[in-house]
Amino acid sequence: MKELLRNKILDSIPEGVFAIDKDFKINLFNSAAEEITGFRREDVIGKYCKHVFRSESCFSDCPIATVLKTKKNIFDLETRICTASNDMKSIKINASLIFEGNSPVGGIATFRDLNKIKCSNINYLSDSHFHGIIGHSKQMEDIYDLISEIADSNAPVLITGESGTGKELVANAIQKTSKRNNNPFIKINCSVLPANLLASELFGHAKGSFTDAIKDRPGRFELADKGTIFLDEVAEMPLQTQIHLLRILQEGTFERVGESITRTSDVRIIAATNINIDEALDGGKFREDLFYRLNVIPIELPPLRNRKEDIIPLSNHFLKKFSNYYKKEITEFQSGVFDLLINHNYPGNVRELENILEYAFVRTTKEKKIEVNKLPKNIISSSIPLKEEPYSYKNSSELRERTELISSLEKHHWNKNKTAEELQISRTTLWRKMKLLGLTT
Numbered sequence: 001m002k003e004l005l006r007n008k009i010l011d012s013i014p015e016g017v018f019a020i021d022k023d024f025k026i027n028l029f030n031s032a033a034e035e036i037t038g039f040r041r042e043d044v045i046g047k048y049c050k051h052v053f054r055s056e057s058c059f060s061d062c063p064i065a066t067v068l069k070t071k072k073n074i075f076d077l078e079t080r081i082c083t084a085s086n087d088m089k090s091i092k093i094n095a096s097l098i099f100e101g102n103s104p105v106g107g108i109a110t111f112r113d114l115n116k117i118k119c120s121n122i123n124y125l126s127d128s129h130f131h132g133i134i135g136h137s138k139q140m141e142d143i144y145d146l147i148s149e150i151a152d153s154n155a156p157v158l159i160t161g162e163s164g165t166g167k168e169l170v171a172n173a174i175q176k177t178s179k180r181n182n183n184p185f186i187k188i189n190c191s192v193l194p195a196n197l198l199a200s201e202l203f204g205h206a207k208g209s210f211t212d213a214i215k216d217r218p219g220r221f222e223l224a225d226k227g228t229i230f231l232d233e234v235a236e237m238p239l240q241t242q243i244h245l246l247r248i249l250q251e252g253t254f255e256r257v258g259e260s261i262t263r264t265s266d267v268r269i270i271a272a273t274n275i276n277i278d279e280a281l282d283g284g285k286f287r288e289d290l291f292y293r294l295n296v297i298p299i300e301l302p303p304l305r306n307r308k309e310d311i312i313p314l315s316n317h318f319l320k321k322f323s324n325y326y327k328k329e330i331t332e333f334q335s336g337v338f339d340l341l342i343n344h345n346y347p348g349n350v351r352e353l354e355n356i357l358e359y360a361f362v363r364t365t366k367e368k369k370i371e372v373n374k375l376p377k378n379i380i381s382s383s384i385p386l387k388e389e390p391y392s393y394k395n396s397s398e399l400r401e402r403t404e405l406i407s408s409l410e411k412h413h414w415n416k417n418k419t420a421e422e423l424q425i426s427r428t429t430l431w432r433k434m435k436l437l438g439l440t441t
Contacts, residue, residue, distance in 0.1 A: 014325070016091075019098065019108040020049050020064065027106070036091070036113050038084030054082035056217075061197045063095035064107035074192050078114060090114035131173035133166065134317045135310035136406060138438050139302040143170065150297055151177040156249065158234075158294045159272040161301030164351030167272040170299060171230045180268055184227035186220045190241075191233035199241050200257050209258020221254060221265040234271040234294065235286045242287045249293040269294065304346040304353060311341050311353065312407045318354050319370070322361040330364055334371040340379050342403060402437045409439070 007030075010017055016033035020026055026049050029041045039052060050058035057063070057079045067074055073096040080088045093111040097104040129135060130144045147170070150157070157174055159167045168187070175185045188201055196210060204219030220229055231237070237245065248254050249269065253262050271294045273280075280286035304310070315333065323330055346352050360374040372380065412418040420430040433439075 013110075015110045015112050017108070017110050018044075018049070019106060021106045022104070024048055024050070024062075024064070026052065028108075033111075036083075036089070036111065037081065055079055061193060061201065063093055063109060064097070066193055066197070067095050067097055067107065068104060069194050070192060072192055074189075077189070077192070078187065129313070131176045133169050133173055134314045135307060136313060136409075136439060137302075137307035137310045139307050140310065143299060143301070144173075146297075146299060147173050147177055150174070152179060153297070154180075154268045155296040156269045156271065156294045157297045157299060158291075159270065159299045159301065160277065161272075161274060162303050162349055163274045164349030165274075165301040165303060166350050167274070167301060168230070168232065170301065171232075171270045171272060174270055175228045175230075178228065178268065180226065180228050184224045185230070186224040186227065187230040187232065188220055189232045191236040195238035195241060196257070198238065199244065202241065203244060203254045203256055204259075205257040206259040209256075213258070216256075219254075219256065221248060221267055222263065224267045225265050226267075228268045228270060231269065231271040233273055233275075235273040235275050235277065235280045239285075239287065242290050246287065246290045246293060249290070304349045308342050309402050309406055312338060312403050313410050314350060314353055315341060315357060316407075316410055318357045319361070322358055326361065328361070328364075330361060330368055330370060332369045334369050336372045337370055337375065338403065338407070340372065340375060344379055402439070405433060405437060405439065 010028070011031040013030060014032055016036045017028065017030040018026055018033050019028035025046055026044050027046070029039070029044050031041075033039075034041055037053070044052050049064075050062065063074045063077055063079075073094070075094050077093050077095070078090065079093060080090050083089050090113075091111045092114050093109055095107060095109045098106040098108055130140075130147070133140065133144070157171075159170050161167055171187075175181060188198075190198060193201060199205075200210075200213075200217070200219065202219050202221055204217050204222055205213050207213055207216050231245075234245075244254060248265065248267070252264050252266060254265065255262055277286065277291065281288055281291060304314075315338070319330065319333070322328075341353070341356070344356075348355070356376055356379060357370070359376055360370050363374045364370055408419050408422055409416075412422070416427055416430055420427045423430065425433075
């Protein structure tokens with residue numbers, strides 16, 4: 001009975017899910033995995049996962065093997081798998097280990113069809129404020145201005161900020177507005193791969209240079225030539241690899257692992273990190289010369305707790321996203337939901353807000369709005385006092401007025417005439433309120 005219930009739950013998940021045992025043989029495969037890959041569950045159970053998916057990463061940097069080596073879960077890794085029809089399909093995969101006690105006994109992965117993600121993103125991204133980024137706060141408007149100002153530049157960019165603040169979205173916006181926007185855009189997370197595999201991923205390798213190097217392979221810098229590369233968690237890159245990266249920044253040259261041929265690459269580098277830079281420099285974990293090479297254009301993303309006026313537009317954005325993804329028509333929030341969301345302190349930033357709203361969305365089955373009782377218990381019971389904001393709020397009522405005004409502006413897509421009509425004030429009064437509350441540029 002428990003097995004049947006488990007399978008029903010797994011088959012209700014829209015993401016592909018598969019699990020492997022300690023020998024890397026598949027022992028779980030849900031319905032979404034069948035749909036994405038074209039393989040039937042009964043045909044893959046008991047087979048080695050690399051023989052099923054036949055991805056190049058299966059033989060050089062298997063996600064689950066990487067998690068086993070690094071002890072760090074993998075999130076949103078982009079790779080390609082071979083489907084049942086022998087087509088290569090791009091996916092985004094998350095991977096983690098399964099434990100019995102303190103011992104790993106297997107791994108589990110969830111994945112999504114990357115093309116499907118991009119298609120489903122079109123509808124709700126069209127309402128975004130700046131190339132996929134959401135927010136009308138003064139801090140975010142300043143970042144939009146900076147991104148626009150550096151559009152013609154090839155200078156390196158270093159994006160800093162807490163985990164979950166949206167550093168990858170900023171990198172996306174920089175690439176989209178740059179003169180390289182029609183050229184390759186390659187991303188890699190520097191924290192999830194061990195040193196030898198990271199070097200291979202970045203710079204490529206020669207056949208036979210290490211175990212499983214079964215053929216010559218170009219690295220990300222070769223694939224990104226004339227384009228842009230995004231190095232996430234760059235400050236966690238091994239020191240030896242940092243030296244190679246410094247050489248590319250200085251000279252534009254590198255060698256593949258196990259090869260002595262010098263190659264060139266014309267790549268614009270965008271890097272990001274969520275660690276304390278000063279501590280990493282003082283501790284010798286991040287080379288000072290590399291930091292100054294990367295930090296030509298610094299962008300610091302504010303935590304969500306310091307731009308709470310963006311919570312309402314972000315919430316409306318995520319509601320559209322989940323409605324589109326889950327094919328459920330839920331169009332609004334119950335009165336009181338925003339009060340609780342604004343009062344939360346968000347140690348996990350925008351990613352935490354998204355998770356909170358997805359939890360509430362999935363729990364909402366019959367209603368057409370997100371109700372307070374569908375929020376996580378820690379949000380409902382939260383009594384964290386509002387912190388002082390960088391925007392100089394006089395009191396909490398001004399914060400409330402600002403978020404309510406943004407909500408009305410969002411409702412009418414920032415059409416001031418319609419917003420003024422709804423609020424039953426003149427357009428001049430609306431403009432004066434917006435200026436007073438820092439909502440004009």
